[in-house]
Every structure is written in C-alpha cells, then in structure tokens.
Amino acid sequence: MLKFKLYYDKDAEEEWLQKMSSEGWALKKFFLGFYTFEPCEPGEYNYQIDLLDNWSGNKADYASFMEDLGVEVIDQWWRWVYLRKKAVDGPFEMYTDVNSKIALYSKILNFFKIFLVIESICFFIEFAATIRTGYFMFGVFSVLLGAISLAMLKMVWKCKWKIEQLEQEEI
Known part of the structure; x- marks a missing residue:
C-alpha cells in the first residue's frame, strides 16, 4: 500500500506509523512524503525516527550498530532515519533520559x-x-x-x- 502524507512533526509521524502498525501495516520504504507499507501482524513493530548529526557519515556503521541493538533501519531520507523494532522485544525508545x-x-x-x-x-x-x-x-x-x-x-x-x-x- 502506498500513502502520501507530509509531516514536519517527528512525534506525530511516529504516532501515525505506530497506528499503521497496529492496523497491520509495516513501513517498508519512505521517499518525499510517500510511504510504502506491507502487511504485518497488527502491532508487530514499534517505530522511532532519528535525526543524524550529519548526513555524510558512515551509514553502514549506523545500520550495523542499530542491528546489534535489534533495531532495523527501514529507510533514510537525508538526515532522517526511519527505524523499527519488533514489539515482542519490548518498548522501543531511542532517547530515554x-x-x-x-x-x-x-x-x-x-x-x-x-x-x-x-x-x-x-x-x-x-x-x-x-x-x-x-x-x-x-x-x-x-x-x-x-x-x-x-x-x-x-x-x-x-x-x-x-x-x-x-x-x-x-x-
């Protein structure tokens, strides 16, 4: 499924991605407001969006580090990174303090x-x-x-x- 939405608000975008997951749709790809979803078990994933310090860094190292934490890097658009983690693995919050x-x-x-x-x-x-x-x-x-x-x-x-x-x- 392809959906178009423009978000400037990271928190609102994360809430919407969480809602889509609870309805059985997992984010697969993002590009300029176009979100591609694939079917999943309702509530299978928790989502976070991160803003990298710079966009020219080693993306492979970042993805590898996230993978070690059990987090999947779904997509990156410029400095924004879309992340997800299986809900069964517990809560997913990048910034806790x-x-x-x-x-x-x-x-x-x-x-x-x-x-x-x-x-x-x-x-x-x-x-x-x-x-x-x-x-x-x-x-x-x-x-x-x-x-x-x-x-x-x-x-x-x-x-x-x-x-x-x-x-x-x-x-």
Missing part, C-alpha cells in the same frame, strides 16, 4: 531554524517579485512559500516548547 531528549529536540530545532531562514528569504524575494511585476504565478509561489515558512515556524515553536517542558522535568 531528559538530557538526550533535549539534545535531540535541539538538533531538530536547529534543523528547522535553517530551513525557516531559507524559506523566509525565498518568500520575501518572491513576494517582492509579485509586487514588482504583478504576475499571478509569482503570487501563487509567494503563498506557497509563505505557507511553508509558517509550517517551519510552527515546528521551531513546537521544538522550543518541547525543550522547555523537558527542562522543567529535569528540575
């Missing part, structure tokens, strides 16, 4: 900050072109880039909020 969760959400925050800046610059350039030329297509692209910028801003706020909540837990 508060400090490691803060570090993860800080990485995600910085990732989205970069894209927020890039998308915002593109939006203002496109918006200026719309005003200067009056072309309809420039306006359409301005709206699209504005929507993407708002989605990035929402993720920046959400990551900051999550980090603040974790810091409160730590106290």
